[in-house]
Amino acid sequence: MIGRRPHLVLAGGGTGGHLFPGIAVAQALRDRWPQIRLTFVGCGKPFEQEQVDRAGFDYFCVSSAPSPQKLRDLPAFCWKNLSGYRAARRFLKKEHVDLVIGLGGYVAFPTARAAVSLRRKLVLLEQNAIPGRVTRLLSRHADLVGTAFEETRHFLASRTPVLRTGTPVRQALFEARPDELPRAERILLILGGSGGARALNETVPKALYRIRDRLAGWKLVHQTGPSDRPSTESLYAKLGLSARVESFLEMGPILRQTDLIVCRAGGSTLAELASFGVPAVLLPYPFAADNHQRRNAEYFARSAGAVLVDQRDSGDRLEFDLAREIENLVADPLRRERLSYLMKNQGRPEAARHVAQRVVELLERPDLVPRHDRTEPPWRRAS
Numbered sequence: 001m002i003g004r005r006p007h008l009v010l011a012g013g014g015t016g017g018h019l020f021p022g023i024a025v026a027q028a029l030r031d032r033w034p035q036i037r038l039t040f041v042g043c044g045k046p047f048e049q050e051q052v053d054r055a056g057f058d059y060f061c062v063s064s065a066p067s068p069q070k071l072r073d074l075p076a077f078c079w080k081n082l083s084g085y086r087a088a089r090r091f092l093k094k095e096h097v098d099l100v101i102g103l104g105g106y107v108a109f110p111t112a113r114a115a116v117s118l119r120r121k122l123v124l125l126e127q128n129a130i131p132g133r134v135t136r137l138l139s140r141h142a143d144l145v146g147t148a149f150e151e152t153r154h155f156l157a158s159r160t161p162v163l164r165t166g167t168p169v170r171q172a173l174f175e176a177r178p179d180e181l182p183r184a185e186r187i188l189l190i191l192g193g194s195g196g197a198r199a200l201n202e203t204v205p206k207a208l209y210r211i212r213d214r215l216a217g218w219k220l221v222h223q224t225g226p227s228d229r230p231s232t233e234s235l236y237a238k239l240g241l242s243a244r245v246e247s248f249l250e251m252g253p254i255l256r257q258t259d260l261i262v263c264r265a266g267g268s269t270l271a272e273l274a275s276f277g278v279p280a281v282l283l284p285y286p287f288a289a290d291n292h293q294r295r296n297a298e299y300f301a302r303s304a305g306a307v308l309v310d311q312r313d314s315g316d317r318l319e320f321d322l323a324r325e326i327e328n329l330v331a332d333p334l335r336r337e338r339l340s341y342l343m344k345n346q347g348r349p350e351a352a353r354h355v356a357q358r359v360v361e362l363l364e365r366p367d368l369v370p371r372h373d374r375t376e377p378p379w380r381r382a383s
Contacts, residue, residue: 012041221249304343
């Protein structure tokens with residue numbers, strides 16, 4: 001064990017899909033090792049800072065930028081990430097950081113890269129079946145890559161120490177009290193993630209209008225993201241549908257009661273649905289890098305019985321395809337029950353504790369050989 005108080009950094013965020021697994025791991029580490037110091041490093045988005053503050057952890061901001069779509073944006077991209085890398089490197093040295101956990105996404109890159117340059121221990125978490133660019137770039141330097149899908153290892157360097165841990169889910173979700181919604185009603189939740197999803201916000205209400213006669217006894221709850229709430233509320237009113245519309249929802253209370261969900265197919269969202277066994281109609285984000293949400297959704301459609309509606313395949317018929325699939329599930333409680341059972345079989349509620357255990361092992365093993373000499377995960381090597 002390190003003689004002084006260990007300091008760990010969790011790098012990444014931007015969206016709940018990357019941030020919330022990090023909070024889950026941080027809480028598991030704090031429970032296991034109360035004297036540990038934990039700091040989140042992000043890009044300064046108010047959402048990030050608010051969620052980290054609510055969870056009771058320190059926060060440090062460094063600049064970062066996603067890959068540019070246009071050549072003229074390349075200089076700004078390089079400058080922001082270089083500045084972020086330098087700031088992260090200074091922070092890791094000054095604050096005596098022992099290990100960095102990269103949470104995925106471009107926000108994680110400057111700090112994770114700084115950890116590699118300083119030869120700090122590095123753990124990467126990957127929530128999606130097809131790993132993101134940051135994971136692929138840095139995985140060969142990592143002490144551990146924790147994945148949600150077994151197939152992810154096929155996209156990484158052969159010597160990468162990979163362990164299928166599952167996607168960490170916050171313990172608070174399991175402890176949260178249900179919302180005060182009348183249980184005489186079944187709940188249909190429309191969820192686009194912490195940032196919302198415009199296609200869902202514009203299309204799902206229209207699809208529901210087409211099957212409105214089937215929705216007697218159902219309560220509609222729709223998370224829109226911060227920008228689309230007024231327009232979505234207006235659309236429901238125009239269609240004559242009663243719906244509870246919110247910019248953001250705490251998932252624990254609502255998922256406990258949800259009977260059916262329509263949502264994107266991000267890895268963290270799917271992990272939360274599996275933890276509660278929520279039947280799902282999955283509408284993958286069509287512009288996700290490497291179409292990774294489609295691969296996530298395909299896996300759950302095969303193994304958990306979730307229903308996949310592909311926006312690219314449906315095209316102008318998206319509204320009709322969604323209406324058909326939602327109607328089929330609304331009308332068939334036995335099928336929903338079967339899907340719930342299959343979905344829950346995919347849950348890994350111990351994932352956060354599993355990752356925390358591996359992180360503690362890495363800090364307790366100062367004798368580990370340098371990364372470039374490593375041929376197998378450290379916990380498999382004889383003492």
